[in-house]
Amino acid sequence: MARPSDHVDGARLWRRLMDLSRFGARADGGVDRQTLTQAEIAARAHLVALGRSLGLDPYTDEGANLFLRCPGRRPDLPAVLAGSHIDSQPMGGRFDGAFGVMAAFEAVEAIRAAGLVPERAIEIVAFTNEEGCRFSPGMTGSDLFTGVRTLAEVAGIRDAAGITQGDALAAVLASDRDVPQRPFRRPVAAFVEPHIEQGPILERDGIPIGVVTGIQGTRRYRVTVTGEAAHAGTAERRERRDALMAAVRMIAAIDRAAADPADTKLTVGMIEVTPNAPSVVPAEVLFSIDLRHPDNAVVDRLDAEIRAIVEAERGPCAASLRQIQHNPSLTFSPDLRAAIATAAGALGLPHRDILSAAGHDARQLHAVCPTGMIFVPCRDGVSHNPAEWAEPDDLAAGARVLADVMWHLATGDEVRAVAS
C-alpha cells in the first residue's frame, strides 16, 4: 500500500509557503503579518480559498481560529488536528508558524492522493495570535480553544494604537465569507504541530527531523523598586533611596544565583528608570525577569531565591515582585513521540529527540489531548527575523513525517485503502 508520505510534494509545499509569505511581505524578504491585521485577514482568505479548492470545509470560532476540515468516515469521532499559526512578529520570517499550517495542507493532500480516507476527520488549524506582539500575551487562539482563558479576559487587551483585541477579532470574523463558527473546547483526538526548530541543534547535527520531547518551563516577573527622587549634587549618599542602585544589586545577585545549573536561561530584557534624568537620583525602577529551565525543580528553586534576593537587596527602597506568567515544563505524549520517531525511521530520515526551548500552541493543546511536535532545522537557528530560512528538503521531510503520522492517528489500527 502506498504511504501518504509518498505523495507529499516538496515543490508544492515550498511554492505555497512562498505564496503565503506575500501576505505582509517585507522589502527585506521577511514577513510582517501581525495578528488580526489586514495582512492576516488576506492570508486567511487565501487559506480558506485554497482549502475550498481542495474540497475542505472551513470553520472558525469566536477566537478567529481557522480550521479546514477533511472529513473522515466516522463523523462521530473527534478529529485529529495539525497546524500552527500564520501570524508573525513585525520583523518575522517566512517559516515560523506558516510551515506548520502548510505542512498540514500537504499531509491532507498526500493522504487523499494516496487514495485513502481516514476514519477520523483531519483538521488543518491556524491558531490566532500565537506571537503576542500586537496583543500581549500571545497564544490567544489556543488559550480560548482549550479554555485556559475566556473571550471576556482577552477582548479588552489593547494594541499600541488603542484597538481592542475584541474589536480586531470582530473585524476578522466579519471579513470571513460563509465560514461557519463552532464552539470552543470541542473534543480533539490528537494534535501535531510541525515547526522550525528556532534553535541550532538539528542543523548542527545534520538531522532533518526533531522529535520534540516537551517544552521548557518559563516564569516571568516584573519587579518594581520604589525609592525617592533627589538632587544628584546635594543629596547625601547615605540618605538616598536610590531605586536603580537597589535594582542593580538585585539583578547582579539574581544573575549569580542563575549561574547554576549552567543551562538556566535568565534574561533581564527590560528596565525602565523614572525619572531617567542624569542629575536625579532614580525614584523608581521597573525591570523584567524571564527564567527558563527544562527541570521544574530548578525553576521553582530559583523562584524562591529570586524572591529572597529582591527582599534582601532592596536596602532603604520598597520592592515588589509580580509573577506575570508561569508555564511549567511539560513532556509530550509518549505515544505521539513514538509515532513521529517511527514514521521518520520508516522513511529513513535521521531523527533525534529535542526539547523545545520556546513556547508554542502545542503547550495549550497538550492539556486537552495527546500532542506532539515535529521540528525541522532552520539556518543558524535564526527566527523572529527576516533572515529566517529553512531548506526545502528539510521542510518536505517534515511534511512527509506529518503525513504518515496523521494517517496513523486518524485511522488507528484500521488502515484501509479505498484504492491502490
Ligand SMILES: [Zn+2]
Ligand atoms: Zn511559531
